[in-house]
Amino acid sequence: MKKFFAQAYLWLLLLLLYSPILIIAIFSFTEAKVLGNWTGFSLDLYRNLFEGGVSNAMLRSVENTLTIGILAAILSTILGSIAAIGIHNLKGRTRQAVTFVNDIPMLNPDIITGISLFLLFVGLGVTQGYTTVLLAHVTFCTPYVVLSVMPKLQQMNPNIYEAALDLGATPSQALWKVIVPQIKPGMISGFILAFTLSIDDFAVTLFTKGNQGLETLSTFIYADARKGGLTPELRPLMTVVFLVVLILLAVINIRTMKSNKNKK
Amino acid sequence: MKTFKRSYWSLPYVIFMAVFVVLPLVMVLLYAFRDGAGHFTFDNFVKFFQTKEDLNTFLYSIEIALITTVLCLLLGYPAAWILSNPKLNRSAVTVMLFILPMWINMLIRTLATVALFDFSRIPLGEGALLFGMVYNFLPFMIYPIYNTLNKMDRSYAEAAQDLGASPVKVFLKVTVPLSMPGVWSGILMVFMPTISTFAVAELLTMNKVKLFGTTIQENINNGMWNYGAALALIMLVIIGLTTLLSDSGKEVEDETGGLI
Known part of the structure; x- marks a missing residue:
């Protein structure tokens, strides 16, 4: 009985967490301009999305x-x-200092990261656009890559690198043949994580995209929503984005779980 | 010698961070303490305390952030407790389902909430704002608490039970105190992003309600960089203080790590 109530509570919360997304997903299968109006099942919005029946601006933002x-x-x-x-090869204070600065972009709220980079670019007189957005994204993604790769380096036996050198490998051979294969799982997780963070970002992009008309999906959706009423094709698009992110995250989590099991 | 050399590999990233992490924060400081002509001044901060609207928005944002945090704690603690209790939940999938929404674009989640309210024919407003905030940040509360409870040694609770404590007493005197580090880190993970959100509030209230993040964004957008930087600095101070407070409330870092 207790278990029944406990499970019921969990599923009620999950329903609450997922209901908004579900509504969008359900209404991506009907044509109605206004969300909440069911005018019969139709794949037209998806067709528009994939066959170019949507505005150029939206496609370019994707x-x-x-x-x-x-x-x-x-x-x-x-x-x-x-x-x-x-x-990994740093020691003492220097290591502490570098790790601390590495933590800053992860701890800072998006808006602070965005504004500080905005002020940097205007302060240096850089025209903001594609490159500045890219640099900003690299700034907040790299700390997560560092954090994904570090544990792999710690698990690695430091002697095998030395062994490779003793056996006549050049340092660059030892790097490619010994270190890279060992840290590869961390690099892949870091890569997927960075990609997910980047396509998810809104705040930092908004501040660094400049006024040359560059839009990413997030900023496009924001502008669209502010104009009042969402373009219907955004419903299937959001559904697809949601699914892609879900799959990517499931992949990372399964990878982490597997590697944890292997450790044990 | 070799290890000495390999530590140099961090140099490109150190330089990169100096330019794109440290320098930008210095720029915030520089702009915050300067006027339009580049002279040192405290005027931006004085202006903040004299502009009633901004001050009110600031206080209102703290209020909303506090309410959101409390609501998330009330809803999230039982969920975390059930998830970590092997008698009540065995499925790792349920845990994952609770964590995944953390990684979905905040804007998409917010617009989805707007859609839900439209669909249910409930007018947007403060209620929608709180619902949206709780909906956005609940996973950030559940996850760290779940982590602490999961790692907790169950024999403490069993010992208390064997010694005659009622289940309620075991929960209040053993489980809750032992889960406090997770609770603190959950509070931090909800309060900090809530206080710094922007765009979310306008979308959820049809521009009726403004939060502090929006005030900052509007000033930056309208070219009031110095004042905007000062406001950003004020937010940074609040966030720094919250971090310090919860740090003294116990080690936080450990509880946020692990499964992403």
Whole structure:
């Protein structure tokens, strides 16, 4: 009986947490302009979305979101993995200081990160646009890559790198053949995490996108919502984004669980 | 010698962080303490305390953040407790379902809430604002509490039971005190983002209610960079203070780690 009430409470909360998304998903299968109006089942909104029946601005914002997400993920994975190897070999105060600064973008609220970068760019007289958004995304993604790669370095036996060198490998061979394979799972998790964070971002993008008309999906949705009433095609789009993020996160979590099991 | 050299690998990132993490925060400071002409001044802060509307928005935001935090704690603690209790819940999937919404775009979640209210024909307003906030931040409360409870040694509770404590007493005197680190970190993880949100409030209340984050954004957007920076600095101070307060409330870092 107790268990029944406990489970009922959990599922009630889950229903509360997921109901808004469910409503959007359900009404992505009907054509009505106004959400909440069911005019019969239809895949037209999805068709519009994938066959170009939507505004160019919207498509371009999706394109920007994806390219910025992929580039930010690649750049922060490279920067963060190299940094992790370096930090792993740092000691004492220096290590503490670097780790502390690495934590700042994760602890800072988005709005502070966004405004501080905005002030940096205007202060330096940089025109804001695609590049500044990309740099901003790399800034808040890299700390997470560092955090994903660090545990792999700690698990690694430090002797195998030395062994490779003793056996005649050059330092760069030892890096590619010994260290990289060991930290690869952390790099992949970091990459997926960075991509997810980047496509999810709204606040930082809003402050660093400048006024040259660059929009990502988030800022496009924001502008659209402020104009009053969402473009109907955003419903299937949000549903797809939601699914993609869910799948990516499920993948990371399953990876983490598996590697935890292997450890045990 | 070799390890010495390899530590140099952190250099590119250190330089990157100096430019894109540290320097931007210095810029906030510089702008906050300067007037339009670049002279040192406290005027921006004086202006904040003299502008009634901004001061009120600030206090109102703290109030909303506090209410949201309390609501999340009241709803989230029982959920975390049930999730961590092996007699009541065994499924790891349920736990994952609670954590996943943390990673969905806040804007999409907010618009989804607006859609839910429209669909239920409930007018938007302060009620929608609180619902949206709780909906957005509840997972951030559940997760750290769940983590602490999950790691807790169950033999304490059993010992108390064996010694004759009633279930209620066991809960109040053993479980709750032992879960306090998780509660603190949950409070922090809800209060901080709530106080700094912007855009969310206008969408949920059809521009009727404004939060402090929006005040900052509007000033920056309207070219009042110095005043905006000062407001951002005030928010940073509040957040710093909250972190310090909860740090003295116990080690936080551990509870937020683990499963993302």
